[in-house]
Amino acid sequence: MNLPVSAGSTPNPATADSKGGAAPGAAAAPILSLNNVEVIYDHVALAIKGVSLEVPAGGMVALLGANGAGKSTTLKSVSGLLRAERGLVTRGELQFLGTSIDGLLPQKRVQLGIAHVLEGRRVFEHLTPDENLVAASAVRGTTADMRRNRDKVYGYFPRLHQRRGAQSGYLSGGEQQMLAIGRGLMTQPKLLMLDEPSLGLAPFLVAEIFEIVRRINREEGLSVLLVEQNAIAALEVVSHGYLMENGRIVMHDSAEAMKKNPDIQEFYLGGAEGRSFHDIKHYSRRKRWLT
Amino acid sequence: MLFRQAGIHHTDYASDRALFPVPADRIMIIGLLVLAVTAPLTTSSLTLSSYLLPWLVWTSATLGLNLILGWAGQFHFGYAAIMGIGAYASVHAARNGVPWEIAVALGGLTATVIGSTFAFAALRVKGLYLALSTLALQFVMDWVISHVPAISGGTQATLQAPPMKLLGQPVTSEIGFYYVALGWCLIVTLFMLNLRRTALGRALVAVREKDFAAAVIGVHSFRYKLVAFATSSFIGGVSGAILIFTFYRAVTPEQFAVNVSIELLAMVIVGGLGSIIGSYFGAAFILLMPGLMNSLIGWLASRAGAQLGVEALAHIPHAVYGALIIIFLLVEPMGLGKMYANLRNYLLVWPFGYARK
Amino acid sequence: MDWSLFAELALNGAMAGLMYSLVALGLVLIYKSSSVPNLAQGAMTMLGAYFVLEVGRHLHVPMWVAIPLAMLLMFGVGIGIERVALRRLAGRPIIMILMMTLGLDIFLRAIVLTVFGSSGRPMPIGIPDDPLFLGPILLNRSYAVGAAVALALWGLFVLFFRSRRGVVLRAISDDYTASWSVGISVERGVALSWAMSAAVATIAGVLWGSVQGVDQSLSMLLLKGITVAVLGGLDSIGGAILAGLLLGIFESVASGYLDKLVGGGSRDLVVAATLILTIMIRPHGLFGRHDIERI
Numbered sequence: 001m002n003l004p005v006s007a008g009s010t011p012n013p014a015t016a017d018s019k020g021g022a023a024p025g026a027a028a029a030p031i032l033s034l035n036n037v038e039v040i041y042d043h044v045a046l047a048i049k050g051v052s053l054e055v056p057a058g059g060m061v062a063l064l065g066a067n068g069a070g071k072s073t074t075l076k077s078v079s080g081l082l083r084a085e086r087g088l089v090t091r092g093e094l095q096f097l098g099t100s101i102d103g104l105l106p107q108k109r110v111q112l113g114i115a116h117v118l119e120g121r122r123v124f125e126h127l128t129p130d131e132n133l134v135a136a137s138a139v140r141g142t143t144a145d146m147r148r149n150r151d152k153v154y155g156y157f158p159r160l161h162q163r164r165g166a167q168s169g170y171l172s173g174g175e176q177q178m179l180a181i182g183r184g185l186m187t188q189p190k191l192l193m194l195d196e197p198s199l200g201l202a203p204f205l206v207a208e209i210f211e212i213v214r215r216i217n218r219e220e221g222l223s224v225l226l227v228e229q230n231a232i233a234a235l236e237v238v239s240h241g242y243l244m245e246n247g248r249i250v251m252h253d254s255a256e257a258m259k260k261n262p263d264i265q266e267f268y269l270g271g272a273e274g275r276s277f278h279d280i281k282h283y284s285r286r287k288r289w290l291t
Numbered sequence: 292m293l294f295r296q297a298g299i300h301h302t303d304y305a306s307d308r309a310l311f312p313v314p315a316d317r318i319m320i321i322g323l324l325v326l327a328v329t330a331p332l333t334t335s336s337l338t339l340s341s342y343l344l345p346w347l348v349w350t351s352a353t354l355g356l357n358l359i360l361g362w363a364g365q366f367h368f369g370y371a372a373i374m375g376i377g378a379y380a381s382v383h384a385a386r387n388g389v390p391w392e393i394a395v396a397l398g399g400l401t402a403t404v405i406g407s408t409f410a411f412a413a414l415r416v417k418g419l420y421l422a423l424s425t426l427a428l429q430f431v432m433d434w435v436i437s438h439v440p441a442i443s444g445g446t447q448a449t450l451q452a453p454p455m456k457l458l459g460q461p462v463t464s465e466i467g468f469y470y471v472a473l474g475w476c477l478i479v480t481l482f483m484l485n486l487r488r489t490a491l492g493r494a495l496v497a498v499r500e501k502d503f504a505a506a507v508i509g510v511h512s513f514r515y516k517l518v519a520f521a522t523s524s525f526i527g528g529v530s531g532a533i534l535i536f537t538f539y540r541a542v543t544p545e546q547f548a549v550n551v552s553i554e555l556l557a558m559v560i561v562g563g564l565g566s567i568i569g570s571y572f573g574a575a576f577i578l579l580m581p582g583l584m585n586s587l588i589g590w591l592a593s594r595a596g597a598q599l600g601v602e603a604l605a606h607i608p609h610a611v612y613g614a615l616i617i618i619f620l621l622v623e624p625m626g627l628g629k630m631y632a633n634l635r636n637y638l639l640v641w642p643f644g645y646a647r648k
Numbered sequence: 649m650d651w652s653l654f655a656e657l658a659l660n661g662a663m664a665g666l667m668y669s670l671v672a673l674g675l676v677l678i679y680k681s682s683s684v685p686n687l688a689q690g691a692m693t694m695l696g697a698y699f700v701l702e703v704g705r706h707l708h709v710p711m712w713v714a715i716p717l718a719m720l721l722m723f724g725v726g727i728g729i730e731r732v733a734l735r736r737l738a739g740r741p742i743i744m745i746l747m748m749t750l751g752l753d754i755f756l757r758a759i760v761l762t763v764f765g766s767s768g769r770p771m772p773i774g775i776p777d778d779p780l781f782l783g784p785i786l787l788n789r790s791y792a793v794g795a796a797v798a799l800a801l802w803g804l805f806v807l808f809f810r811s812r813r814g815v816v817l818r819a820i821s822d823d824y825t826a827s828w829s830v831g832i833s834v835e836r837g838v839a840l841s842w843a844m845s846a847a848v849a850t851i852a853g854v855l856w857g858s859v860q861g862v863d864q865s866l867s868m869l870l871l872k873g874i875t876v877a878v879l880g881g882l883d884s885i886g887g888a889i890l891a892g893l894l895l896g897i898f899e900s901v902a903s904g905y906l907d908k909l910v911g912g913g914s915r916d917l918v919v920a921a922t923l924i925l926t927i928m929i930r931p932h933g934l935f936g937r938h939d940i941e942r943i
Contacts, residue, residue: 081825081828107832110829117829118826122826124818124823124826127822131818136830138832138833139832183830360743366743416931419685419742419746423927424923428924431917434917553754606762607758609758611758612754616755617751621737
């Protein structure tokens, strides 16, 4: 994979950090690999182009970018939900656990082990949290499995257990997010894809949820692909990240390097030092990583 | 080659907004008009009075329904009731000595008043619920007309329509009836064609697409929906009146019952929602196809030696026309109008079709 | 005020109303899962009744075998209709879906008339004709059986929707995309609801057929069914039952007194008026949850 790397630093396997499992370029085969994927909506609107990324087995990877960059589209191309929005993968390869998942129905992909936690939670509003979890167990047969998974989810999210009888539409944002993640976990996934879990949540809740996700990643070896606008929070928990802009991947680096990268700091982390507007305006016309 | 677009350049707004900028279209329209006007000379009296005449009147009714359903996007499952109101009102007016033209206009106005009053209440809801309210209106009208002798005209419930008098001249021949129907159909078609050039038309399209967005840009969606209902009811009322005076000659409750509403809906759907030429096609299709299928099946049955009971044959038109609705919705949901538009688009650039993607 | 007349009208009306609920139940099942108002429900009821008669006649089996067999047949018919007719129109404007179900209704009615003729046939399920007596009040025995069946079905569905499969169906009716994302096969769930609705329609057809004979007029139950469904809330099963009771009582009592004033035929008027009033005053019905903007 030849991707433009930020001018500042190069990814150094030796400095594999203690965060989130395997470092980039580790020996294990990636659990998910996208190669030059292109997605078109309604046969006319190009959403993402030339997107290549990898999630190592057991790793936590972030996909960052501003609104409309194409992050959700990337996730939907993996989970198969594009067809619901009249989108099509027109080019490129999607491989999960070494086999191509192109053209598989969403149900099949969930069975293979891909869990997609949707943007905006999308819990089943009229069902209780308990019923939400039960509904998500449709793909994993036996009732015993279902009970076991449900107890595990309640173990990770005790607050959910407290509210398990309420109507899910009335849960708070944080509780709904926990429910959505728990619902994904019910399908016994090997890859958990989270789409903007921090959306609309208070910072301490975001930290709490991210910590729980990191715990799950560590304890169960569940690979995580985290899509986030909130780059600060995301870069705290992942091992490395991709940056998307206008439907293309523009940067791929370890989380440490990305945090230190001045461009990233400027555009996504709120700036390092005070700069005059004149400098910024001039700078924004010339992003160094676009070739 | 057939539709020459070379040399068409507009030098003022009027020519830019012309209804038929392409000369081939204009020639076609003029040709059709000539055919229509000379039809009494070229076709038999039977074709004229049994096929062309009802086709024209039902087309105008379909156009009226298309206004509310295809252009304004509001459901109306009770259009036959509106037509019935217009028919009954005009017949009663004419029987009481009102001059024919005024009677017909009165019929249209009565339909407008009742339709708008109902719409005023019904337009609080949308979609399925609006459809159901109009359906309920249809049932209520059915019931009122058949149970109130003052309206329906006595126990036999058949009200004879008095002879027509257009501008003082009695019109009694088939040819006369034909021209009256043709005239009305042309007026409605012209109105609908011009609709897309007017503010009203644009407002209706805005309301149809997203009414709250339309409200945001200053289009009072409730008022325009009401206007659409009123206009459409007027067209329906007059069409109903003309249908009675020129075709049926007498009015009974069954002529405007709920199955007629469904037939009209079928005409709109098969013709194409919002398509003007589609209304012509749809009306023709729905009127003619069941009869044709009947003959076809009867012929097939006699060839195969099978005997089809009279009862069976009587219901085949209905089966055919239910099947037609289903097939059209599956194959080409935008109806015959879209199929025609596809053909025309193909011919517009023929033989350079490869230029289009 | 003749109280015993009132009570008789009310009780018989309530039981007939519960039988209307059976038709409404089929409508609600489909609407809950696929947001389609199935205007062909009346025709499906009629078809179910005819299937029972034909199965009984051609296979020479008694009624209690013919009914489940016909239900199985209709189960398949429901799946077939959903797959062939409705799936292609998913996402299209609702007018087209409504017209499709309407077209199905017209087609099915005409086919039944063509194949089976227009003369009515009896549906012998062994309910004696003599009325039940509750004090001075005469109760229609067929209505009583029908009401009992309706209540039993309601209980069955309440239990069903608590089961795993039922929860999955409720999840589907909440959010298609979220359902896909957790591996639920929305297509299978929708097909299942159509199939269940067709089976319920068969039961309704059998019961109503025993009351008024099996002929194409059974499809006219659509208007009553829709009114009950809208009154109860298009996606509420419990609402369909309660609304059936209410409409049945109201229709029976009102027409019992109105018929003398207007000379007959006021039942349909009462039903239509109830429909209009419900839509004007409370469009989502007694227990409907989805807001009407969704349409």
